Amino acid sequence: MGNKPFESQSLADWLCYLERLHPADIDMGLERVAAIANTLNLLKPAKQVVLIGGTNGKGSTAAMLESACLVQNKRVGVYASPHLIRYNERVRVNGDELSDSAHCEAFAAVEQARGDIQLTYFEFGTLAALWLMKQANLDVALIEVGLGGRLDATNVVEPDVSVVTSIGIDHQAFLGDTRESVAFEKAGIFRAHKPAVVGEPDIPSTMIEQLQKVGAKPVRVGKEFNYQQQAACWSWHDDAEPASERYAELPLPHIPLPNAATALAALKALSLLPSVEDTKAILRNTQVPGRFQTIQESPRVILDVGHNPHASSYLAKRLTDVKGQGRVYAVVGMLADKDVAGTLQPLLSVVDHWYTATLDVPRGATSDVLSAELAGLNTESEQFESVKAASDHALKQALPGDVVIVFGSFYTVADMMGEAE
The missing domain is CATH 3.90.190.20 (Mur ligase, C-terminal domain)
Structure with missing residues (x-):
């Protein structure tokens, strides 16, 4: 077609453009996104990449991982969706949202690279977020999966750790109407020889099968890590290292406890588990807008x-x-x-x-x-x-x-x- 690339300095203009760019809201598949991600060198947008999937709990798990990285002076970026009030909420670098002009610059880079490839709103935004993270010279990129996992645009990246927070039934038209079909799709973010952290206690057999087939390293609640709640506190430990029992008498978090426990397991897999005192402070301070x-x-x-x-x-x-x-x-x-x-x-x-x-x-x-x-x-x-x-x-x-x-x-x-x- 050879259309002239869209240009604007206005974020509102760009978002209107993105909304009418593709006839469908959702177009599952990675080929189109992967082609552009390769062109822009976005498959590894940070030194360490964490891909976070799950029916619920992605946002709170990402928020706790972000807090833990900031406490340890790591440069950390987060890509989350959807936003509540402003599009800028979708990307944070070192805890801060980015300017309208930064998003416009990212959109322009994707627009230039895509040529005649059609992208949905979410795919375009995902590529722009990865571009912003790549520019920011991050130690850790935390990327929330949009829908499912296997065919979601975020799955073009190469994660060092993959996380599945929970498995429930949602988006049945795309993921199927059984927990087994949903689990299969979510297991698509696992990678060979890389930790696969699973916070869902009742793991469907389809996810276990995919874990084994891919050759990922399982880090499962109730198996490789555990947590216990007492009346006013809780404890967490990694079963491979009983010494981590020192993570005891932790304050109850503002986010769901299973997600906090899963975040600690992911931090351990990244070799970024904070000290017990820092962990207590993180638990007291981590909150997510719109979640209770x-x-x-x-x-x-x-x-x-x-x-x-x-x-x-x-x-x-x-x-x-x-x-x-x-x-x-x-x-x-x-x-x-x-x-x-x-x-x-x-x-x-x-x-x-x-x-x-x-x-x-x-x-x-x-x-x-x-x-x-x-x-x-x-x-x-x-x-x-x-x-x-x-x-x-x-x-x-x-x-x-x-x-x-x-x-x-x-x-x-x-x-x-x-x-x-």
């Missing part, structure tokens, strides 16, 4: 991006722990292609009042669809045209000792964060 994030007290307002049954089961447990004698008011907004009933079910026993909100975005479910799903679960709800309207109503009903949980999608949480800014 409290934005107001009395009544307590919590935001959570959880949007599948695995995430909502964890959310139900956390809410049970924090609600005390108060009532729980839930504001839910979800995408229509998610397992709505499966996501709502685990929360029925802990939520007292339900408010459904229409998400005015592509694929967004309407409040009447969500309320119909709740009705099918023998649960009443009130319907609202927006997350703001639903949350405003919930806050009027809630007393100081109550909890308002706003959850169901990155879009739902972003709506609330937009209101708070």
